[in-house]
Amino acid sequence: MDNRKCPTMQPLIYTILRRLTVPGYLSPRALMVRIVALSRVVECIEVNRSTYRIPVAVANAVKRWSALIVAWPILWSCAQPAPPMPAPQPPKPVVSYINIPIAIELDAIERAADAALQRSVGIQPFQQALNGGSSAPSCGEDVGYSIERGPIALSGTGTMLTTTVDLNYWLKARKQLPCPGTAISAWCGIDGEPARTARVAIDSEISILPNLATSVQSKLQRATAGNQCVMQPMGLDITEPLMVAFGTTLSQILPALDARMSAELDLRARIEAAWHRISEPRELRPNVWLVWNPEALGIVPVTVSDGALRTGLQLRVRPVIVTGAKFATDPKPLPLAYGATHDDNFRLQIPVEVEESFIQASLDKALNIDQGGMEVTIGRYKIRVISADITGEGSQVLIKARFSGDFSGTFNLAGTPYLDPDTQVLNFPDLDYTLDSDQVLLQSASFVAHSQIRDRLREQYTIPLSSRISQFKGQIDSLLNRRNGNVQLHGTVEDLNLLGISRPANGAVFTVYLAARGKVSAEVLAP
Secondary structure: OOHHHOHHHHHHHHHHHHHHOOOOOOOHHHHHHHHHHHHHHHHHHHHOOOOOOOOHHHHHHHHHHHHHHHHHHHHHHHOOOOOOOOOOOOOOOOOEEEEEEEEEEHHHHHHHHHHHOOOEEEEEEEEEEEOOOOOOOOOOEEEEEEEEEEEEEEEEEEOEEEEEEEEEEEEEEEEEOOOOOOEEEEEEOOOOOOOEEEEEEEEEEEEEOOOOOEEEEEEEOOOEEOOOOEEEOOOEEOHHHHHHHHHHHHHHHHHHHHHHHHHHOOOHHHHHHHHHHHOOOEEEEOOEEEEOOEEEEEEEEEEEEOOEEEEEEEEEEOOEEEEOOOOOOOOOOOOOOEEOOOOOEEEEEEEEEEEHHHHHHHHHHHOOHHHOOOEEEEOOEEEEEEEEEEEEEEOEEEEEEEEEEOOOEEEEEEEOOEEOOOOOEEEOOOOEEOOOHHHHHHHHHOHHHHHHHHHHHHHHOEEEOHHHHHHHHHHHHHHOOOEEOOEEEEEEEEEEEEEEEEEOOOOOEEEEEEEEEEEEEEEEOOO
16 A cells, blocks of 8 residues: 555544444444455555554554454355244144944844844645646646744855845645646645755845945845755655745845845934034133034945944044134035045144243243343453344244343344153254344354353253143043034044244244144944
8 A cells, every 4th residue: 555645544543443343233234344444444554554653542453353354255255134934824734534433233233134024934735826726727736835034144254244044944735646636745844844944145245335325235145955855755856946946035025125224224314413513613621622624524345344344434634723712614515425544543733822921031031131131251342132032933933132232233043943752841952043244243253152142042941831731632632532412532642743833023922833643533323
């Protein structure tokens, strides 16, 4: 630098240094302008130290600030504004499933079928004419018979239900041989002979249609003889024709049997009542409601196992907790059902609201603000944290703090909240400074000093939530085991995980969203 220009800069030295050392906020651009001017002064001084007499205080100030001049390009390249917090949005409800297992004991179906079907049919000997009867000119037969059934037995595997019935029967016939001529009688299972036996079985495929109607499609197995029916005294074996006749007769009544069983197994009336019941909001505590939001219905395929006909319904819901006065709902119509696979996982997002005053008190205590503020020494200077506030959304919190003293300004720290699963205490173990203009001075002065504030918050700023979470969990467990109308729930919350947080600027509450996971099922009783 030209020495001749240096004398005119001495008043500028005092002006620049006075403004640089005035406490208060300096924008990056203003600070840059003043530092460039100061660099010219430093250059002038280095060119000719002996020409000008600079006061010792001024020279020391120049020395202190010359280090900042060197660090400034690096700090300027790193500085960037803290990202704005998005507008608070509660987590969207996630899909959960409520399974309604349906088991109908085969014993109950057997009793119902046994009561519906008559025990025996028959006609006294020669009271029924076949082929016109035995008299001429028809020359047919006159017959009588008796068929008695045993108990109905149900069994099955997979998707097939088998109905088995044992029969005892006798047959007696009369015919003229030749015709016209002498009437000859023949019989089996009567007149001193033991009754003949046979077994018939019906296989039924049962399914529940998308409209919740029960479909029963039955097929008769071939009747099997327990012993032979040989007509005496002629010795004519008619066992095989009789088995065919049994099959033909039973096949004709199968449609009526299927219709009756379908009606007995109809589920639609009960499910409609359950659908409307579960659409209603349920009160957890005053002005806090659990809304299931059912949106779809699934059907578990019918199977037969362990002495029961088993199926199930699956309600697909999006549960959410809302606050305020009870509100009317407009339930969706009962939808057509989809084919469901077993899933009894229950997921619910629980908003745990903590008063802002409680959150603020914990933050003030961590930074000693309630006792005048945490003091930090930076070289020969001291600053004191005088206020702090926390906001957040989702998986990020932002702590904004103000300090005063020999320097004044603000600093911001961002971090991810962590909920200790054992203690249910919320803490912020990875809090760290954001790079913004307000903290350039603080960072450049002393890394050790500003890490004291960060480490204090990491270690001591905690929010105990155990009592609030336990209370909420107990209320949900109670609701998951409550009967409402014809719907009896059975469920439990197995674990809770932190989903996110939400507190807008100046918000009255700090909301912690927890993801509750558990199991839930239901019984649909007769309406």
